[in-house]
Amino acid sequence: MEQGSVDQNETKPQRLIEPGQGRLELLIGWGDPAGQRAAMEAGFTREGVRRMPDEELQVWSRLPGDPAEPAPRLLPDLPGSELSDGVVSLRPLDEGDVAFYTELHSLPEVVATSVPPVPPSAEEVRRRCLRSPANWLAGTRADLVILDTATGERAGEIDLYYQEPPTQQAMIGYSMLPAYRGRGFATRAAQLVALWAFAETDIARLIAGAAPENIGSQRVLEKAGFRREAFLRSRLPGPGGTRIDDVQYVLLAGDLLAQASSGG
Template sequence: MDFSEKPVLTGDKTVLRPFTVEDADVMWEIVNDPEVVRFTFEPTTELSLDRLRSWYGVRTADPDRLDLAVTDRATGELVGEVVLYAWDPSARSCTFRTLLGPRGRGRGLGSEATRLVVGHAFEQVGLHRVELEVYADNPRARRVYEKAGFVVEGVRREAALRDGVWVDEVLMAVLDHEWRRTEATQGTGEPRLHTP
């Protein structure tokens, strides 16, 4: 299995759906938010609206990654993204990343979106492992990942120079059997899957 199917995942607070070219304008605002820039991009990253339009215009074509827009279920507003990438079929693993703009923070949308897409990776795609990297000075993201069952596997000490300060990168992962245990304890239920 791979990420050829681009599902719509529906939770209580969020709907995760495939991106469209039209999402680029809102994502342009989101990726320029100072907190998103601080915790997501390398300092040398150069983005433009045209580059984002072409990026989001082809996200639904890649079978080796899954990029989904995070939307507020109540309003339909696009608030961020979740991404599964660096798929390794032989190890049945991939890497996860997410980012949320200011209107998506502090309401549990990121926690639910993380659980929905990681659940999809294990339950529908059949992965064994999902990993991520998070800056050590981003405790909010770490809490979200820990609630979803991710555990710290190591620290890359002073791995990034951010605004003149050396920052550690924390390596985290969750395995399929750990995911099942976390879901059973939290009782969050199954995500409702819809195909576009």
């Protein structure tokens, strides 16, 4: 992240409040993943976001009857902090990625496939990058930068959204910088994320969607082993109040095993 661009409110040390009735409450800044890890270790549960006129803080609480052990993570840390197949490497997005994220999300074709299809403001980019570790720890999403392993350069982004823990379904989305397209990077990244999700989390269904005319993205999904399963009419918001159809793909752990055993 650029020097000096961290909002003081985001990195404020956590505050402990005891409002009574045996309830312990921690308010933790978004830029304080260490504080969040400590709260989780101490058996606190994340319950939401405290909105105030000049700041937003994560609210964590602990009740007397809560288990002493930390709650299991829906999205654990990556083994060795990254995933790699020797050609691409994936590592968590963080506050140092603001310039890269701005470049990627300024591209018209990336904006067109975003929800909603508008470029994020500078403030929104900063928040997404800064809050990425907190979202991962909270188990809501895992945002990953795709690196060219040979050079270490940032090539693209792939995100896993754990939107439906009760049904064990998550979704992926990805974008590449133009200079890195056509080299199989998006396919490799999707395969790495899928392998990790099925091996390290309780995700049972991994879905992804693409606009009907986005042949490149559909090809990526097919090459990564996903199967087309639905055509969702007017699924997503389009530009200027329009709606966009969505071709839905799904991957199951068993599909990957079948692929591996058939040598695919």
